Amino acid sequence: MDARTAPSAPAAGSKPAAHPVLPARPHHDLPGRVIAAAFLIGLALVAIPIVTHPIPPLSDYVNHLARMHVIAVLPHDADLARFYRVEWAVIPNLMMDLLVPVIDRFTNIYAAGEIYTLMCFALIAGGTMALHRALFGRWSSVQLLAFPLLYNGVFLIGVMNYYFGIGLALCALAAWVALRDKPWPWRYAASTAFVVALFFCHLVAAGIYGIGLLAFELLRLWQGRGRPLAPRLAAFVAAGLPFALVGPLMLASPTWGLSGENYWEPKGKIEGIELIFNVYFDYVAFALTAVVVAAGIWAARHRLLRVHPLLATLLLVAGAVYLAMPRVAFATYMADQRIPVAIAFMVLATISVDLRHRLARRGFLVVLLVMVGVRVAEVQVVWDQLTRWTFDFRRSVGDIKTGSRVLVAYADVNGGEDVRDLGLMHAACLAMIEKSSLVTTAFTVKGKQILRVRQPYAATVDTEDGTPPQLEQLLIAEDEPTVDGARYWDLWPQHFDYVYLLFTERGAPNPDPDRLKLAFEGDRFQLYKVIPPGG
Structure with a gap:
C-alpha cells in the first residue's frame, strides 16, 4: 500500500505533516515525453468515431444540440423565434448551453458539438492523470487506461452536461489534494470555484466531487488519529464549506420545483456498474475487463502494483451513496446509475504500477493501444451501421x-x-x-x-x-x-x-x-x- 499523499517525506526539522507520509519507493515508468505522446495518441484514437459521425447515435445528444442551435440563432431566425424563447435561469444543467453556442460562432453547430464532446474526453482523461499526480506526486502511464473507458453506457445516453462534469470533478479533487497542505485561502477559493462550476454542469457531478472529497478527508482524519481530535474534526467539517453554496443556488433555481419528483429503485444497481464497461457487445466488455484483471493480478504477484489508501475510503463512501441514491432525483432519470462510471476514473487514479522492466513498459503500451483500438473499432463499426x-x-x-x-x-x-x-x-x-x-x-x-x-x-x-x-x-x-x-x-x-x-x-x-x-x-x-x- 502506498500511503503517500505528497511527493516525498518532509525534511528533517520541518513541521510535521498533517498525516503520516511514507518514504518514496523507487518507481519506474515511461518517460514523461512518452506519456504525453501516448496521451495525444489516445485522444486522437477516441476522437475517430466523433469526427467521422457529426450526428452520433446517442440518445439525448441531438436534442441537446438542437437547443444549442436555437440559443445561437434565435435572434436571427424568425421561425424559431415564433416557436421558442430562451429563459436564462440558475439551472444545474447549463454547461453545454454556455459553451457550445459560443463555439458555434466560429463553426457550424455539428462541429461545435464534436469539439465539445472531445473537450469532455480530454477533461476526463486529463483529470484522471492529474488526480494520480496529486496523490502520488508523479505522472503515470497507467491512467492512460481512462481512454478505453470514455465510451461507456452512460455516454450512450448523451448526458453531455454531466459528462463534462465528470472531468471537472476529477480536476476539482486533484486541485484539493494538491493544495491540501498549502495556505487555506487558495484551497477554499479553488474548491468554491469548482463547486459552482460543477453545479452548472449537473447536481450529480457536484455530488461526485463531494464523494471524492469526503473520502479523502475521512482518510486524513483516520491517518491523523494520533493528534488532538478537535482541530482534526474542525478541518474535516470545514472541507465541506464550499458545498454550502449549493443550497442558495438550488433555492434560486426553478429546479427546486422538481424536488418532489424522486423515487428509489433497487433494480438496476448492478446494471449501473455494467455501464462502466459495456457499450455494444458483451464479449468486448468481457475481453477488455479480463485483460485488465489479468494484468492487475500479474502486477500484484510480482509486487509491482501499488494502491493509494484513498481507494478503500473511496469505495466505501461511493458504495454507500450509490445504494442510497434514488433512480430519479429532481426529475432526472438514471441519477444513481451515472455514479459508477465517474467513480471508476477516480479508482483508476489511485492505482500505480511499477514498470521497472523494459518488457513490461513495451507490453503496457501494446496492451493500451490494443484496448483503445478495440473499443474504438467497436464503436466505429456499430456507428457506421446505425448512422x-x-x-x-x-x-x-x-x-x-x-x-x-x-x-x-x-x-x-x-x-x-x-x-x-x-x-x-x-x-x-x-x-x-x-x-x-x-x-x-x-x-x-x-x-x-x-x-x-x-x-x-x-x-x-x-x-x-x-x-x-x-x-x-x-x-x-x-x-x-x-x-x-x-x-x-x-x-x-x-x-x-x-x-x-x-x-x-x-x-x-x-x-x-x-x-x-x-x-x-x-x-x-x-x-x-x-x-x-x-x-
Missing part, C-alpha cells in the same frame, strides 16, 4: 417545409429499449436545426432546461420530458380529446404539419390514410405529411 438512418433522417428533414410543426410518435411500444435504437429517439430534433421547426420532443422542461415554447404552441408539445404517444393513442385523439385528461397530441391534425412515426417496420402501411400522406420512409421510421381537416 445509415442518420443519412435517411437528414434526407427526410429536407422534405419538411421550413417553420413547420412536427409531432413525434412511436409505432412500437418497446421502441428505444435496444441500445441500437437510442440515436433514433430524438432524431426528429434535426428539424429544429435544418428547418427551424417546432418539434414536440424538444427538451423544454422548466427547471431542467432554459428553452421555452411560446404561446399558443406550449399546449401542443411535451413539457414534461415524457414518452411520445403510441400510434393507437394518436388515432383515438384524432377527432376528440383524450377522455382521461388533456394530452398535447389531442386533435393533432389541427395543430401539426408533419408526423414522425418511429420504430416502424419497412413497408408498414399508412395507419391513417384520411389524415396522413407518406412523405418519406427510412430505416425504422416514417415521415407523414398531415392532411388538415377539410383539406
